[in-house]
Amino acid sequence: GENVEQHPSTLSVQEGDSAVIKCTYSDSASNYFPWYKQELGKRPQLIIDIRSNVGEKKDQRIAVTLNKTAKHFSLHITETQPEDSAVYFCAASMIAAGNKLTFGGGTRVLVKP
Amino acid sequence: EAGVTQSPTHLIKTRGQQATLRCSPISGHTSVYWYQQALGLGLQFLLWYDEGEERNRGNFPPRFSGRQFPNYSSELNVNALELEDSALYLCASSLDRANQPQHFGDGTRLSIL
Numbered sequence: 001g002e003n004v005e006q007h008p009s010t011l012s013v014q015e016g017d018s019a020v021i022k023c024t025y026s027d028s029a030s031n032y033f034p035w036y037k038q039e040l041g042k043r044p045q046l047i048i049d050i051r052s053n054v055g056e057k058k059d060q061r062i063a064v065t066l067n068k069t070a071k072h073f074s075l076h077i078t079e080t081q082p083e084d085s086a087v088y089f090c091a092a093s094m095i096a097a098g099n100k101l102t103f104g105g106g107t108r109v110l111v112k113p
Numbered sequence: 114e115a116g117v118t119q120s121p122t123h124l125i126k127t128r129g130q131q132a133t134l135r136c137s138p139i140s141g142h143t144s145v146y147w148y149q150q151a152l153g154l155g156l157q158f159l160l161w162y163d164e165g166e167e168r169n170r171g172n173f174p175p176r177f178s179g180r181q182f183p184n185y186s187s188e189l190n191v192n193a194l195e196l197e198d199s200a201l202y203l204c205a206s207s208l209d210r211a212n213q214p215q216h217f218g219d220g221t222r223l224s225i226l
Contacts, residue, residue: 044156044203051212089155095211098168099146099213
């Protein structure tokens with residue numbers, strides 16, 4: 001089955017700097033890649049997603065890039081703010097697996113004021 | 114628009130008992146997913162229901178089961194509870210087309226004593 005690895009597991013950045021989280025997936029049939037943000041005690045919140053027919057997608061300070069050849073995708077957060085502090089999860093799914101999301105292990109991001 | 118709602122918020126059980134968790138999807142969503150988020154283990158896919166049918170199942174024993182009702186709400190049942198079943202159980206919903214964004218509820222925290 002699909003396997004998703006996420007790095008780093010923790011990331012500490014200074015407010016205003018950029019943060020980058022990288023995920024690799026194992027199954028080349030995966031074609032949908034969402035990112036979720038989970039604040040302490042709250043639900044995972046979908047922040048951005050990308051499909052395999054697109055190489056990059058941006059939404060304000062957040063962007064995701066996808067390299068299908070290398071089977072990895074990354075989340076980029078620019079001009080980080082303290083409210084960006086949370087755990088971020090990447091995920092992958094493919095139609096053949098029936099919409100099942102396979103998640104990475106998560107990255108705890110701490111933005112220091 | 115109301116989001117995904119789950120009940121109860123917390124559930125305390127003892128080993129060997131049975132637990133029932135409930136989920137109401139976003140209006141218009143027909144697919145419901147269940148995930149387990151155990152401490153330190155990320156999110157693991159449990160079950161996917163669509164149009165009242167179980168469409169996919171994760172690597173969990175048969176004592177994890179569920180159903181989806183005609184109004185698209187869903188129940189997750191866990192029989193013969195074990196200590197390692199202690200976790201946050203998250204429900205998500207989406208439109209029924211392939212690889213649609215999944216939106217999560219706040220979860221039910223199940224504690225096994």
